[in-house]
Amino acid sequence: MxxxxxxxxxxxxxxxxxxxxxxxxxxxxxxxxxxxxxxxxxxxxxxxxxxxxxxxxxxxxxxxxxxxxxxxxxxxxxxxxxxxxxxxxxxxxxxxxxxxxxxxxxxxxxxxxxxxxxxxxxxxxxxxxxxxxxxxxxxxxxxxxxxxxxxxxxxxxxxxxxxxxxxDGKPYKTEYKNIEEMHRGPEKDFSDVCGQKFIKRACEVAAAGMHNMLLIGAPGAGKTMIAERLAAILPPLSDEERLELSKIYSVCGLLSSKNALIQTRPFRSPHHTITQAGLTGGGAVPKPGEISLAHNGVLFLDELPEFQKKTLEILRQPMEEHKVHLVRSLGTVTYPANFLLLAAMNPCNCGYYPDMKKCRCSESGLRRYFDKVSQPLLDRIDICVEAPTLTYSEVAGKDKSESSKSIQKRVLECHQIQCERYKEERFFHNSHIPASRLEEFCHLGVKERHYMENIYLKLSLTARTYHKILRVARTIADLEQSNCIQIRHLKEAVCYRSADKKFWGGGSL
Ligand SMILES: [Zn+2]
Known part of the structure; x- marks a missing residue:
């Protein structure tokens, strides 16, 4: 039969x-x-x-x-x-x-x-x-x-x-109860981070415009602590985003049986020994990798120079397209991968450069260390900042700094402005404005143009860096709910390029 x-x-x-x-x-x-x-x-x-x-x-x-x-x-x-x-x-x-x-x-x-x-x-x-x-x-x-x-x-x-x-006809009974996650543990909040005002502000700008960010700082400057708090200042997930994210976790078999819906933005922090397949996905039965598990959230790559150069190379395509295509013998599998990249690294092998009293690295050692970070990856990072070592008054300081909730409120407003502005477009955030459309969305007045011309010559910027400054300045203006990009917005955006100038000699980023 x-x-x-x-x-x-x-x-x-x-x-x-x-x-x-x-x-x-x-x-x-x-x-x-x-x-x-x-x-x-x-x-x-x-x-x-x-x-x-x-x-x-x-x-x-x-x-x-x-x-x-x-x-x-x-x-x-x-x-x-x-x-x-x-x-x-x-x-x-x-x-x-x-x-x-x-x-x-x-x-x-x-x-x-x-x-x-x-x-x-x-x-x-x-x-x-x-x-x-x-x-x-x-x-x-x-x-x-x-x-x-x-x-x-x-x-x-x-x-x-x-x-x-x-x-056979026996009635179906279930005792299933959806248990909301009650024990999430203490929320990691920005108010726990001592000092580092400049870095916190850079995080806010990064989250507001979905700009990729590189954090350089000596061990103990609090890089990881800051990174862990970045996802929480992004706007809450929409229902659609929750479902899409939960589907990715479902394919990986990572959903809990009691509460299957992913409620919060993911923060993924793969170790630097991760393989290409682990990062982008793959395997005999294809599975999404870390970049897809970080979809709509933050992918944190700590100790960036320790990652295999080849592993990082393959991030280029997903970072452009916000999805990853895995070519299999039987066709292509596509997974979503729209994440905010946050990378962190020490300023040198020993961690103390440019403090020459403490740094034990040779000049060629320093060069080699920075060369480990691939240029095409750096090209996709809009904000590059240095986290200074904390001073005594910062460590001992008792005043609590601003909470993640109140930072998130500004970030959310900024996302809403972008959502409205780009509703007819194929991109959603300032970081994704194509170079050909910058004039339209990041228009500068006469004074501002003059200021940028000076900066361009003084810092010998490249076209690419110039475009990044415009995109970041757009976000800073949006955070102030200002329609026009003003000189103070540009000034702040230029500040977020000072670290790469110091470490890669300027022209590189
Ligand atoms: Zn050193």
């Missing part, structure tokens, strides 16, 4: 629907699975046979053929076990065709018939609903993410036997 069941496969953070077909006919006893299957899908045969056996279903001595169609797409992942088992049971007449009608099944089986969680349930349900499929049978551990899609009816089970009982 022939039967068919719906399931789906991941493609990036989207899915494609797959039909499981099973035919049981008389002939030499055999169990064949076809349809361009990856090894983990083919191995499913043994899991399915044993799981069926464990609930008392003995396969007849007949010819069983399983096909996953369309056959031109490679089937990866372990979510096909459950739909195949259901299709077999339907072919055997254990469950009725009507009971499975209109439902999509996904889940991995263990040998004793338990249903194990799989990655990517959220995109499966969310895309399925758009294709008019409203009922889903999924693993219990994935129930939280399945329920995020309000239009879908989700049935989550622990075992194959429970699914059979349900399809």
């Amino acid at each position: 022939y039967s068919t069941i719906k399931t789906a496969i991941l493609e990036g953070i989207h899915t494609r629907s797959i039909q499981v077909e099973v035919d049981i006919s008389s002939g030499m006893p055999a169990f064949d699975m076809v349809g361009h299957l990856a090894p983990e899908v083919r191995e499913g045969k043994e899991r399915i046979k044993t799981a069926l056996h464990s609930i008392g279903v003995i396969l007849p001595a007949k010819r069983i053929t399983v096909n996953l169609s369309p056959a031109n797409i490679k089937k990866t992942g372990t979510g096909f076990d459950l739909p195949i088992a259901i299709a077999i049971l339907q072919s055997l007449g254990v469950i009725s065709k009507e009971a499975c009608h209109g439902k999509m099944f996904i889940g991995e089986l263990s040998l004793n018939g338990q249903i194990l969680s799989v990655n990517g349930i959220l995109p499966v349900v969310s895309d399925g609903v758009e294709n008019q499929i409203f009922e889903y049978v999924i693993p219990k551990d994935n129930e939280g993410e399945g329920r995020l899609v309000s239009k879908a009816q989700v049935y989550a089970f622990c075992s194959l036997q429970e699914v059979i009982n349900f399809l």
Whole structure:
């Protein structure tokens, strides 16, 4: 007898629907699975046979053929076990065709018939609903993410036997409760950071215009502490952004079963030993990398010169396009990757340059150290600042500085201005204004033009640096809700280029 069941496969953070077909006919006893299957899908045969056996279903001595169609797409992942088992049971007449009608099944089986969680349930349900499929049978551990899609009816089970009982007419009961994350731990707040007023202001400007930033400073200047607080001053996530972000985490299997929605902007801080695949994504079954997990949030690269140059090189394309394309043998997978890059580094190998009394580095050593940071990456960084070592009065100072909440309020207003200004455009933030449109969005008056001409000559700027100053000045003006860019805005923007002048000799950034 022939039967068919719906399931789906991941493609990036989207899915494609797959039909499981099973035919049981008389002939030499055999169990064949076809349809361009990856090894983990083919191995499913043994899991399915044993799981069926464990609930008392003995396969007849007949010819069983399983096909996953369309056959031109490679089937990866372990979510096909459950739909195949259901299709077999339907072919055997254990469950009725009507009971499975209109439902999509996904889940991995263990040998004793338990249903194990799989990655990517959220995109499966969310895309399925758009294709008019409203009922889903999924693993219990994935129930939280399945329920995020309000239009879908989700049935989550622990075992194959429970699914059979349900399809046989037993009413579905769930005790699922969405537990809001209550214990988030103490919020990291900017008011905890002593001193470093200039750096905090630079962070505010970076967050306001989504400008990438490089922080240079001796060990102990508080670089990491500042970085950890940057994501919290970005505006709160919109509902759409939450869902998109949760889909990425779902594909990676990183959603918690109790509270599946990602509520806060991510802060990702990969170690410098990370591989290319770890950073941008990849693997036999493709998975998003750190840059996608940092989507709509902050990617922090501490000890920037310690990263492999090649690893950093591959950041160029995603930083331009805000998504990453992974070329696979069977086509391209695309993941979103729109992040604010915050990089940090010591001013030299020993950490004390330019304090020549303490610095033990040779001149060639210094050169080598700075050369480790690739030029094309530096080209994509708008704000470059130096974090000074704290003075005694700053360390001992008791006055609390401004809280993240009140900084976030200004950043949010600035984002709203940009949202309005760029509503017809293909970009959303000042940092992404194309060079060809700068005249239009960062128009300078006569006085301002004259000022910039002087600066251009005095600091021997490059065109690229000049453009960055304009974009940052636009953000600073927006923070003041000023329509025109004024000299004080330009002056501040020029300040955010002083550190690279000192360390890379100016012309480089
Ligand atoms: Zn040194």
